[in-house]
Amino acid sequence: MTTQDIVQKLWNLCDVLRDDGINYSDYVTELVLLLFIKMEHESTESGVLHKHKLPDYARWGEFTRRSGMDLLLYYKEALLKLSQSTDPLIAAIYADAQTSLKEPRHLEQLVKSLDGIDWFSAERDGLGDLYEGLLEKNASETKSGAGQYFTPRPLIDTIIQVIQPQAGETVQDPAAGTGGFLIAADRAIKERTDNLYDLTERERQFQRNHAFIGMELVTSTRRLALMNCLLHGMEGDDQGVVHLGNTLASAGSSLPRSDVMLSNPPFGTAKGGGGPTRDDLTFATSNKQLAFLQHIVRHLKDGGRAAVVLPDNVLFEAGVGADVRRDLMDKCRLHTILRLPTGIFYAQGVKTNVLFFEKVSQAATRSTKEVWVYDMRANAPKFGKRTPLTNAHFADFVAAYGTDPNGKAERQDQGEQGRFRRFSREWIASERGDSLDIAWLKDDSAEDAADLPEPAVLAREAVAELNAAVAELEAILAELGEVAE
Structure with missing residues (x-):
C-alpha cells in the first residue's frame, strides 16, 4: 500500500461520516484531530519521535479499547483536556477542538478504520507526507x-x-x-x-x-x-x-x-x-x-x-x-x-x-x-x-x-x-x-x-472573502481589547 493508497483510504472514510451530516471540509478537521493522536503513536512506535508529546489520557490505546457511548464521551473529554493543556503547543493544536460526531458507532468505526491501516509504507514515506497528501486531496475537491x-x-x-x-x-x-x-x-x-x-x-x-x-x-x-x-x-x-x-x-x-x-x-x-x-x-x-x-x-x-x-x-x-x-x-x-x-x-x-x-x-x-x-x-x-x-x-x-x-x-x-x-x-x-x-x-x-x-x-x-473579512474584524477587536486592558 503506497502513501497515495492510504490517503485515498482515509478519504473514503468520509463516507462513514456522511450520516452525521459532515462534509468534506469538516471531515478533514474531524479526521485530523484523531489522526494526529494515531500518527503520534505510530511515530513513537517506529522511533521517529523519541517520546510521546501527548499526555497519557490521549494515547491511542485509550481509544481503541473503548466502544459505544463510553468512547464518544471519553473522546470529547480528551479533546477538552487537550485544549486546556499546560503545554502551549498541544493547547494551540487543540484550541477550540470539539467533535461534530453525534453517533458513537461512527467514531468507533473511524477509530477501527485508522487502527486497521497498514502504516508500514506510511512510515517509510513519512507520516508527514501522508498528512500533506490528505491536505492536498481536500484542496483538490471542488466542493471544499x-x-x-x-x-x-x-x-x-x-x-x-x-x-x-x-x-x-x-x-x-x-x-x-x-x-x-x-x-x-x-x-x-x-x-x-x-x-x-x-x-x-x-x-x-x-x-x-x-x-x-x-x-x-x-x-x-x-x-x-x-x-x-x-x-x-x-x-x-x-x-x-x-x-x-x-x-x-x-x-x-x-x-x-x-x-x-x-x-x-x-x-x-x-x-x-x-x-x-x-x-x-x-x-x-x-x-x-x-x-x-x-x-x-x-x-x-x-x-x-x-x-x-x-x-x-x-x-x-x-x-x-x-x-x-x-x-x-x-x-x-x-x-x-x-x-x-x-x-x-x-x-x-x-x-x-x-x-x-x-x-x-x-x-x-x-x-x-x-x-x-x-x-x-x-x-x-x-x-x-x-x-x-x-x-x-x-x-x-x-x-x-x-x-x-x-x-x-x-x-x-x-x-x-x-x-x-x-x-x-x-x-x-x-x-x-x-x-x-x-x-x-x-x-x-x-x-x-x-x-x-x-x-x-x-x-x-465570495464566501472565502467574507470569512477573511470576518477574521480580520475579529483580529481588530482582539487588538482593541488588548489596548483597553
Whole structure:
C-alpha cells in the first residue's frame, strides 16, 4: 500500500461520516484531530519521535479499547483536556477542538478504520507526507474551497529547488496556510544534510526550533500547519513553528528579519475598511498583497532572498501599486518573474506570478538593473483534474533560471518566440510606466467568456472573502481589547 493508497483510504472514510451530516471540509478537521493522536503513536512506535508529546489520557490505546457511548464521551473529554493543556503547543493544536460526531458507532468505526491501516509504507514515506497528501486531496475537491490555503506542491517544490534554502538560514512565511513552503524548505535541507546528521547537535537544534517561522490568521488552518510541522519533526518555539496572528496588524511587526522569505499571500482586498493596521509599512493600502509584499521586503535581511506568489494586479496596479513596485526595485534586486498558468489554484480565473528577488538594503536605490520574465502562461494546458500540474511542467523554467539561487547564473534571452526574456530597468520605466505585467507571446489558449468559473466557484470565492473579512474584524477587536486592558 503506497502513501497515495492510504490517503485515498482515509478519504473514503468520509463516507462513514456522511450520516452525521459532515462534509468534506469538516471531515478533514474531524479526521485530523484523531489522526494526529494515531500518527503520534505510530511515530513513537517506529522511533521517529523519541517520546510521546501527548499526555497519557490521549494515547491511542485509550481509544481503541473503548466502544459505544463510553468512547464518544471519553473522546470529547480528551479533546477538552487537550485544549486546556499546560503545554502551549498541544493547547494551540487543540484550541477550540470539539467533535461534530453525534453517533458513537461512527467514531468507533473511524477509530477501527485508522487502527486497521497498514502504516508500514506510511512510515517509510513519512507520516508527514501522508498528512500533506490528505491536505492536498481536500484542496483538490471542488466542493471544499480549501484551495485558498493550499499552494500546489509542484510549484512549491520548484520554488524551493531554485531558491535553495540552506541549513543555518532562517526561513519565514508570513501567510503560512498549512505550512507547505516551510515543510518543503525543511525537507530540502534534510535531504542535503543526511536528515540533519551532517550537522552538529547545536545546528540540529537550531533547525528544529529556530530555523522556520510562519504566521497564520485562521485558527483551524494554523492547527493543520502545527500538526504538519510536528509530523515532519519541526517543533519551533513554545508557540510552534506557525504563530497565530495577523501579519498585517501589530503581530506582524514582531516577526523577525529572515534570510529567506517564501509565501503565497491571500488574494483580495480587505473589506469594510479593515485594511492593514500596521504603522511601519511605507505605503498605506487596503490591498493585502501589496501590504504583504511590503512586509516581506521590510523583514528580509540584507542579502536575503525571496520568492512570493502574487496575482497580476500587483504587477500593473497604478497609484500605490506603482509606488510599492518602485520601492521593491529600489531596495531589492528583482531578477525574475515567473508568469504562472491559470487554473492551478482553486479560484480558476486568478492569474498569478512568482516574484524572485534579493534584498540589497532598506536604504538602497536603483538596486534592480534588469528583470527576466519567464512566460509559462501563454499556450499552456488547462490544468485541472484531467491535466494535473506536475514538477515536469516546470523543468524548462528551472533550466532557464540557472543554478544560482539569486538568479546570477548566465542566462540566455530566448527572443520574441521564446518564453524567457530580459528587460532592462530603464525599458520598464520608460515603456511600461513601471508596470511589470510583461507579455509578448500570442496566447492562442486565452480564456473567453465561456471559460468563466462556474457559479458555485464564484460563490465559494465570495464566501472565502467574507470569512477573511470576518477574521480580520475579529483580529481588530482582539487588538482593541488588548489596548483597553
